Amino acid sequence: MEIEKKQGISRRGFFQRVGTVAVAAAATTLTGSPNSASAGVVDGLIAEQLGSGAVTMEKVMVDIPGKAENGALVRLPVSVDHPMEDGNYIQTVAVFVDSNPKPFVGRFDFIPEAGKAAFECRIKMAKTSKIRVIAKTNSGKLYGFAQEVQVAEGGCAG
Amino acid sequence: MASIGKPKVRGPRKPVSKGSVVQFKSLIKHPMESGLRKNKDTGQPIPAHYIESVMVEYGGKTVVNATWTGSVSKNPYFSFHVRADKTGPVSVTWKDNQGQSFTNKATLKVS
Numbered sequence: 001m002e003i004e005k006k007q008g009i010s011r012r013g014f015f016q017r018v019g020t021v022a023v024a025a026a027a028t029t030l031t032g033s034p035n036s037a038s039a040g041v042v043d044g045l046i047a048e049q050l051g052s053g054a055v056t057m058e059k060v061m062v063d064i065p066g067k068a069e070n071g072a073l074v075r076l077p078v079s080v081d082h083p084m085e086d087g088n089y090i091q092t093v094a095v096f097v098d099s100n101p102k103p104f105v106g107r108f109d110f111i112p113e114a115g116k117a118a119f120e121c122r123i124k125m126a127k128t129s130k131i132r133v134i135a136k137t138n139s140g141k142l143y144g145f146a147q148e149v150q151v152a153e154g155g156c157a158g
Numbered sequence: 159m160a161s162i163g164k165p166k167v168r169g170p171r172k173p174v175s176k177g178s179v180v181q182f183k184s185l186i187k188h189p190m191e192s193g194l195r196k197n198k199d200t201g202q203p204i205p206a207h208y209i210e211s212v213m214v215e216y217g218g219k220t221v222v223n224a225t226w227t228g229s230v231s232k233n234p235y236f237s238f239h240v241r242a243d244k245t246g247p248v249s250v251t252w253k254d255n256q257g258q259s260f261t262n263k264a265t266l267k268v269s
Contacts, residue, residue, distance in 0.1 A: 072231060072232070073231045074231075084241075097229065100229055101192075101194055102192070102194075102227055102228065102229055104227055104229070105226070105227060105229040105230060106224060106225055106226040106227055106229070106230055107224065107225045108222060108223075108224045108225075109222065109223040109224070109225075110221070110222055111219060111220070111221055112241075113216070113217065113219055113221050113240065113241055113243070114221045114222055114238065114239055114240060114241065115179030115180075115239050115240060115241030116179045116239040116241075118238075118239055119222070119224075119236065119237055119238045119239075120235070120236070120237040121230060121231075121234060121235060121236050121237075122230070122231040122234065122235055123229055123230055123231055124192070124228075124229050124230070124231050
């Protein structure tokens with residue numbers, strides 16, 4: 001007690017002051033993170049890649065686990081339950097990860113000769129985020145899939 | 159980047175019947191640097207180096223054309239499908255943002 005009085009601050013007082021500052025700093029980093037794109041930004045990216053329109057949440061199937069061990073390598077098997085015939089086929093499938101610094105991951109353009117709008121790739125995820133996969137038919141109809149995936153360990157700045 | 163390239167493409171080994179939809183798998187070694195990472199020792203940003211285009215050609219047509227960003231994992235794996243029509247090569251071409259291009263193919267046998 002003697003020493004603490006000499007320094008002019010008690011142990012309890014020190015933690016009270018430092019604690020307040022630390023919590024305040026943590027709050028600013030959480031809310032003010034410049035890298036995370038909001039849902040609105042992703043909607044803009046979807047419109048840019050696929051054109052604007054109402055997205056029906058059906059037909060697109062992504063066999064993805066709810067949890068990913070490693071954000072640097074998240075399996076993404078996509079399949080679209082839609083015929084691939086001349087004049088009625090899936091033209092484009094685009095993948096977005098909401099919380100990545102760059103949410104647009106990639107797009108896949110098909111022609112009817114592909115036989116099936118299905119593919120698998122592996123993507124990076126910076127942190128726990130919603131994954132969106134949007135498919136566009138040749139007539140411009142949009143079908144979508146969205147799921148939150150928890151990431152245990154972030155993948156190098158996706 | 160010493161280990162880059164080695165593109166692999168694999169499809170069914172046995173002949174398939176015309177009209178059937180078959181899966182192909184492809185793999186390539188590539189760092190897929192997004193350009194957002196920094197060198198931990200120097201603090202210098204690591205330049206972006208990723209594959210931006212993957213093209214699948216079969217029967218004289220581009221069947222699948224993928225546009226990627228740095229958010230695809232390194233050493234990318236990519237599987238896709240084609241509808242069997244005639245015996246011929248299914249070729250995959252990867253192009254990265256530094257102008258390098260890699261191609262490999264597998265022959266699809268149609269009985």
